[in-house]
Amino acid sequence: MRPIRIHLDTSDYSAMHDAPMGSPVAKIREKLTELAQSGRIEIGLSYHVVFELLQRADPEHRGNRLSRARLLSELCGRNAFPYPTDLGDGHRFSKEGLWQPRITLDDHEVEVIVGHFIQGVQQDPEATAHAQRIVTRRKYLRRWAEEYPERFADLADRNWPVMFGRSLAKDGTFGRYVAGTISRDEANRKLWFFINDPESIYELWFEQCNWDCPIMERRDNIAGKFVTMLGELRGTLARTKDLRARITAELNAAGDEALSADGRSQLLRLRRDLKTFREEISSPQQLCKDVPIWKKLFGDESALLAAEVLFAFERDKRPIKDSDGIDFVHVMYLPHADLWRGDRAFSDLLKRHKVSFGERVVPTLLELPARVEAEL
Known part of the structure; x- marks a missing residue:
């Protein structure tokens, strides 16, 4: 049996790094370290987690950043998830610590x-x-x-x-x-x-190199694209709803405004076609077919999950925040992890809308040890 593969949220590493000795979170760090060193679990690094955790700091905080880096090495060793868009090229979990983009x-x-x-x-x-x-x-x-x-x-x-x-x-x-x-x-x-x-x-x-953290710009770009796609989806759904309402009004017309038999037949057929169209554009599977770039970027499993997340946002009716861009990137690893930790609100969204692989989501860090034991 292979080790249990785990994706942790950036907040998990931060919490474990800062946890007082003897606290529940510190004990989780000790337990995960023990399991990782024994080879029973594999916690994967990822590009966005590394740079989120190791952001630029003033010289007086250098020790803190290097201590965080050592925590990543302690827990993850040479295990890493590939850069998200390398999933589409078939790259998977690395035992050689390769989380940088393949182009790099x-x-x-x-x-x-x-x-x-x-x-x-x-x-x-x-x-x-x-x-x-x-x-x-x-x-x-x-x-x-x-x-x-x-x-x-x-x-x-x-x-x-x-x-x-x-x-x-x-x-x-x-x-x-x-x-x-x-x-x-x-x-x-x-x-x-x-x-x-x-x-x-x-x-x-x-x-x-004195470079800025690359995450912020990428996060904002992803969130912006997500907002655009969601806006286009909502606009299409709204237009089909308006058209369906007009068709229904025409069909219900009476007296002089009543439709002829032929006109009524045509509108009934149009309403059926419209229903089919709405069902198709509300289908993650159809969206994957209509937007093949997702499969090219993220591979089959993660592309379908991306479409499901988009529809989850549509059904949830909540606005997209910049931080959702990073959470969206993190969730691309859900099909490739046995247990997955992410932002609490984002995790709740995944569970509430029953996305694929949602059973692998662990709502809180405190729940992780029990879930690991259940998997072992």
Whole structure:
């Protein structure tokens, strides 16, 4: 039996990090850590959880952010859910800690690094003519890395082309890859660690690159698109309702305004067609067919769930908040987790409208240990 796979909400990590020793939430952290380390559960990192939890902070709060990062590593280890839109390409739960978008990983693949390194040496004013000749042919470079590993390490360190992973040049890992003594997969695992490890990504993203948190803009974009889609759906439903009301009024007309037999037959047929149309546009399955981009982005299971969530908002008649954009992203992992934690109000929405996989939703963090035990 495989381990129980769990998605936690960002608020869960925050609560466990800040919980006083001996409190119920602190005991949950201890229990989950024990179960994770024993291999009985797998808690997955995800892009949005990492950046929500590790937001930019003033220098005096650096220790807090790194402590949060260590909590993520403690609970999740090398387990991760893929970037949401990579689900559509068939990527699933990773045991190698890969939560960054695949396009980011591809842009920092070891062969890409080799190419940039070669360009760097060719443009390096301090590189010897011999070194610049060696990098023009891969077989020469490979032989040199094999025969003179220390000299290659010095050259790689001086011309390391990215802002992370320089230690791979210094410790000889990069040279061993170029020399052919470690595989491309192994080299990528070591390289990608630096952009998937929570503590490393905090230092790289916020401190070295001084970038803003990417979540806010993405959250607002998703929420905006969701509002647009919901508005279009509500507009279509309202128009069909108005048309149906006009048809009914025509059918109920009497006296001089009464319809002919042929006219009445046509309107009855139109009303039946309108009913069928309304049923179709109120169907998550039909919406998935009409909006194939969802399947392309999120895969079959998550695309259907996305449509169900849209209709849940329509039936609930509540306005969409910016935070719903992040919750919508989190719920894309529901089909790929055995137990799923999310925002309380959003979880209630899922349960109330009986979306697919809704039985996997755990309403509160305090309920999680019992649910885990029931699954084991």
